[in-house]
Amino acid sequence: MLSVALSINAQQAPQHEYKPDGYKIITVETPKDVRFHVTGLDSDSAGVIWVATRFGEVWYLKQGQWSKFAEGLHEPTGLMVDDDGSILVAQKPELTRLIDTNNDNKADAYIPVANDWEFHDNYHEFTFGPVKDNAGNLFGTLNLSHNNPDAFTMGVMGSAGGNRGFAFKVDENGRYSPYAYGLRSPAGIGASPSGEIFFTDNQGDWVPTSKMHLLQKDKFYGHPVSLIEIDGFTKEKIKNLSLDTLAAMSEKPVVWIPHVEVANSPGNPEWNTTQGKFGPFEGQIFIGDQTQSNVFRVLLDQVNGKYQGAVINFMNRFQSGNVRAEFDVNGQLWIGQTARGWGAQGGKPFGLEKVVWDGTNPFELLDIKLTKTGFRLTYTDELDAASVKLDSLSAQSWHYLYSGNYGSPKKDLTQLSVSNITLSKDKKSIDIELPLMADKIVQIDFAGLKDINGRSVSVEKVYYTLNELIE
Amino acid sequence: MIKRFFIVALMLFTAVEVNSEELDETLIQSSTNPVVLQQGKVLFEQVCASCHNKDLSGASGFNLKDGEWVHGKRPSEILNNVKNGFMSAGMPGFADVFSEQQLRSIVSYVLSKREGWDDLQYKLYQLDNEHDQVVREDKLIKSGQLAKNLADFAIPEVQDYFIEFEGDFYAPKDKDAQLWLEWGAPHEMEVFINGKQVQRGGTPWFPTWRLKRGKQRLKLTYRSGNSKPGQRNLTVIATNLDMTIKLFAVSSRAKVIMDGKKFEIKATSDTIVLRKRIHKLPPLSISVGMPTKLNYAFNSKTCSINGLWQGDLLNIGPNISGRGEDPSLPLGEWVFKSPQGIKHATDAQQVCSYKGYQLVNSNPVFNYAIGDTNFSVTAIAKHSNKISFLFNSNNENKTATLRLPASENLIWSSENGKITADKAVITTNSKGSFELTASIEK
Structure with a gap:
């Protein structure tokens, strides 16, 4: 009886508003009459905030003014300011470098950095990233498809090949390579201060609850359909693999993220390296959740030389679905938001908010x-x-x-x-x-x-x- | 012969009706007369489309295809409204602009485009529990007419019920269509056309029911059963058979979704480059819209021009609403489309390498390489019937062959080589350039 009662309670999100003392959410005004679903977010060393929207535009916020930098992109879901100041944006069919060659503050060159994967025009085939490791390699992740009649599926999500369900790497010379596989809806990828790459994956078929992994070369992360591109596997063989075999092949996540209670659809892991500007949680990972409209922390531990750790909620009651998180040079945590197609606790369809700290030491x-x-x-x-x-x-x-x-x-x-x-x-x-x-x-x-x-x-x-x- | 038929048709059309019922009947009759409809179409596109949109789906003016008629839905009322207008709402009267016969042709054209429900009625029965399947008259608790002509699945306020919607229904006359129920697996919805039950098809989660073409009598029934109360406000949409186009809303909830499926992108002053999923074009097609109302697509996988259409660029609404699962729709007429295209005739093994595009005064220059040769291509369209593709390469005075789309409406020309039925054999000039021009015949 007790266990029944517990399991019912188990799937409930906290009903109360939670926020540490000294922290507050500020809603950022976005350009008027623009569909500002923020799915790519980064900041530069001058504190300029860069945004890619699902509508297909890139904007930047400088001294309180928004300006449009690029447009016409295919539902980007990732953006990174590169070391040279150019902008990398992850469109569905292509990782693209945007360059302002004539110095008019608008991109005029749209150069492919990688497009070696296949995009089959399926709505769920998102490209997430990029992030860069300390050796200069770029990494991204490729979502599986949904409702694609041509795809191989063993549940809900599928792959019609072309590295769907893979993480990829682009080295300093621009060479693309598939890097790891078994991913489902890996909506968030991040690089730690030491250059290790971590990614999150969303709960669903073959993902019992959302999770965060350390990304490692040639590893398998649990969703079987991408095995069709691995030597030695066929569709028939994959379907006949036992659960135990698949489980033994799979990497363990660094953290499981309890469904509903903490997150349903986590975004990118973002490291707090603000040197105390964001309060006591230095060095920790912050992740937004699209469904719960909250932000939670990941507390890494290392046991027997391997990462594992804990998750804990940080703040809730954001206005929309939190998919992107970014610390700027001023120690503010920016949160990019969208709720189109996948509902969110916050009622707004899109937006941008930031969390700021006033210096009060919280008790958490x-x-x-x-x-x-x-x-x-x-x-x-x-x-x-x-x-x-x-x-x-x-x-x-x-x-x-x-x-x-x-x-x-x-x-x-x-x-x-x-x-x-x-x-x-x-x-x-x-x-x-x-x-x-x-x-x-x-x-x-x-x-x-x-x-x-x-x-x-x-x-x-x-x-x-x-x-x-x-x- | 055609002219004589036209005169007879118009004579019939201007006969004097003694009352509005007769006028209604006359207008309904003429809404199937192709001569009248052609005249009405031309006039509609000249004067009405700017506010009501070329496809009648509405812009600053109302949608004229759906079942909601704010100022009266009878044909005689519509004619009267076209004549007198609503100046306070920004619509002028056209009584002094067109003849009676011309005005009637416009109304007939509008009537011919009708889609969705008409005279929609509903009946709601309260059931004893979720297992109760007995629908009897003594369980009828509510009934009435739905003024917006949309099946409103939010009407029931009781836990267990059976609701039925019945009315006349207009499906497309010129193409096959079906009803589509979103997330339909848990729902007991049934469909009857002209009194006969229609088989449920599609997939468990996205079931479909085939419609007849044109006007029919449609009944939808729904039993709440053990479905979750929060999921009973059903989304029912008429779609084409391969489900790439959602045509119009059938239920109230679907209307909200369909309203989001219209977001038209038109090049007005500058050329626009837009990467979206595009109906009838393969993945990786990059669309380009020019203010001269010509649009083309460059495919970054095949390095070919794989689409050309006249009119405006795209309705991207289907691709940016909800989860964005539906393709953007070109806003005009195709001149050619994939698999036709302008492509380099290369060895089968030779793949092209796409190098991106550069914007020059908003006009994109696409760069690519085939083997060791670098190419670029851009387009100039001075008006909507003529487009020139300017190619450049790092190979001077070299011969190259390009496959061309075969179309009776296209006349190709080039100063750099010889054009035959479906290919151009050109020689690059001393700067490595060549040009291909297409004239589009009506």
């Missing part, structure tokens, strides 16, 4: 790390020692079922008993002990904790993806 979970016996949770402010007690916390665990079904409910949802809790000397961290099992998501609720000023957190649940225990 700062970080979580796995220990041999449980977790160390670190907060942004000193904890009230009186609140550090066992009944201030609770925990549960579950896993997801990998299959061709559209998403998975929580499986084997189990209450975990927290057996010990210890406050650190600096009063900002607690160590908790609880039973640990690999390949589980562990949710820890800490609503009962208070800081020394009597504040409670605005977000009281963290979800840790426990791929591995510490060896």
Whole structure:
């Protein structure tokens, strides 16, 4: 009975508004009478904000004024300001460099950087990216198709070939190569400060809940239809692969992102490298969600040399669907939005907002790390020692079922008993002990904790993806 | 012979009616008369299309094809409104501009373009529970006429129900069409045409029902069953058979969606380059619209000119509304389209390499390479009947062969070589350039 009640509660988004103290959302005025669905977003070293819209235009915001830089593009869903100041934009059929050759502040050269994949005119065949690693290679991801009668499908999404469901690389010499496969709707890609590439994928067939992965060469990420382009596989052979075989072939995500509670359709991972301008969450990953109109954080951990980690909601009640996130040089978090075709909690069809911090130190979970016996949770402010007690916390665990079904409910949802809790000397961290099992998501609720000023957190649940225990 | 038929037709048409019912009948009769319709079409496109759009779908003026008639739907009322206008709404009266016969031809033309429901009625029955399938008169709780002539699936306010919509229905006369239900898998919708049930086709999630051409009696029924209450406001749209064009709304919810499927892009002062999915053109076709009302497409995969059409550029609405699953529609008449095109005759193994385009005073110059030869192509159209494609290459005084689209309406010419039925054998000049000009005959 308890497990039934838990599973019903499990799929609910937080009903309350959550935001850390000191943070607020500012709505940015966009050009009048322009369909400003922001699906590509970047900023340059001068603080100019660059936007690509689903309508097919590129605009920039400089000193409070919007100007149109390029137009006529095919539903771009990614934009990057390159080191030389030129703009790279990911159109459906092409990764394109936009250059202003005559210095009139408008692009006049539209040069293909890569178009080696196939685009079959299917609406779902988006191109996401690009991002650049520290060696100068560009990376992007290619969405599978939907409702394409010519595509090979084993559920909902399909591939008619041409590297659909792949990540790709374009090296410094402009050479294109397929890089990894098994992707579904990989709507967000990002480069970490050290140059590692991560991507998110959206919940659906063969993706039991949304997730974020480390992108690695020649790896398989779980959606089987792109295997048709891999040597040794045929459609028949792929269809006959057992779930266990496919699961064993698949990379584990760095984090699972619980459906509805945190995200349905996550966008790009964006690293906070603002050197404190955005408050205490330095070095952490921020991701917007298109459906929930929220922003959540990813807290990376490294266990046995591999990434895993946790997700935690950050702010909700944005005006539209959050698909793009970008920190500018002033430490503001810009959020690009669209809700066309895929609805969002925020009622507006499109827009641009930004999150700013006023210097107030909030009281929230700062970080979580796995220990041999449980977790160390670190907060942004000193904890009230009186609140550090066992009944201030609770925990549960579950896993997801990998299959061709559209998403998975929580499986084997189990209450975990927290057996010990210890406050650190600096009063900002607690160590908790609880039973640990690999390949589980562990949710820890800490609503009962208070800081020394009597504040409670605005977000009281963290979800840790426990791929591995510490060896 | 044609002229005589025309005179007879017009004589019939100007006979004096004693009352508005007779006038209604006369106008309905003439809405199937091709001579009258041709005259009405010409006049409509000259004077009415600027506000109501060439395809009657509405712009600053109302949509004249659908079932919603704000000022009266009877043919005699429409004629009266065309004569007297609504100056406060910006529509002049045309009584002093055209003859009675000309005005009637316009109304007949409008009537001939009618699509969707007319005289649409509904009946709502309350059922006992989600399993109840017995529809009896004593369960009828609501009925009436739907003034907007759209099946309104949001009418029921009870949990379990059966609703039926019935009325006259106008499908296209000149092409096959079907009803399409979006996300239809959980829904018990049934369709009856002229009293006979139509088989449900299409796919489970996107079922379809074939329509007859022209006017028919249509009934839709829907039982709520165990479908989710939030999903019962159904989207029903008339589409072409390959589903590439959504023609018009059949339900209220569909109307909202269809209104978003119109976003016309027209080159007025500058040339426009636009990359979208385009109906009847393959992927990777880049469209170019010129203010002289000529448009072409360059395909970046085949490095060919694979489409040419007169009129305006594109209605991109279908490609930018909802999820953008439908292609943009050219706003004019094709001169040629893929697989026809202007293409280099090359070895089968030789692939072209697209190098992008450069805008020169808004006009795109497309760059590509075939083997070791770099090419560029751009177009100049001084008016809507003539277009010149200017090619440039890094090969001076060399011979090249280009395949040309075969069309009786096209006359090709070039000062750089010889044109035969379907190809041009040209020699580049000392600067590596050559030109191909197409004159479009009416």
